Amino acid sequence: NAGVMQNPRHLVRRRGQEARLRCSPMKGHSHVYWYRQLPEEGLKFMVYLQKENIIDESGMPKERFSAEFPKEGPSILRIQQVVRGDSAAYFCASSVAGETQYFGPGTRLLVL
């Protein structure tokens, strides 16, 4: 039973480019969460999605960031016009409703 999959594992972008991070939840999980981790810090909640619905986006920056979880396919975290401050590890977690969140290996984004 495959765990949470994230790709790419590493992503390098120049300032002003777009970054697209993908997350495939564990089989049978319909809830997806995105968290961001800066070096030497804990994880910060960004957004919580169910299929085709954003449930809580209270942790998302108001501009340049968006997330979706379509009926078919992976969840996508999109960062437009990246800046150096966006460099971080981005983790996706999945769960069934109200249960344990299982994390993927993360995408390490570096903005040059």
Place this chain on the structure above:
Amino acid sequence: GENVEQHPSTLSVQEGDSAVIKCTYSDSASNYFPWYKQELGKGPQLIIDIRSNVGEKKDQRIAVTLNKTAKHFSLHITETQPEDSAVYFCAASFGQGGSEKLVFGKGTKLTVNP
């Protein structure tokens, strides 16, 4: 506000000793408290969790205790081994408005010396 405080930030023990990490949370409505272990370059891995209807849970060398009145919970690792060396994060659920987000502490870097 939504806040989880975690102490200590670093902890060094000798192999075979016990390690204790403590966390406090701000929202009395929180009802789920997981602990994650993160090794360098990897994602967080759940090691144990506890819900608010119990005060203690144990799984082999790992135990978690919860004091809801004090809004305090702790991780206990006994008979530590070098492979326990990692960063450990506590978290608390904040479920307002149907959300199930987790708020994390800043982590404890545990080093087990052989």
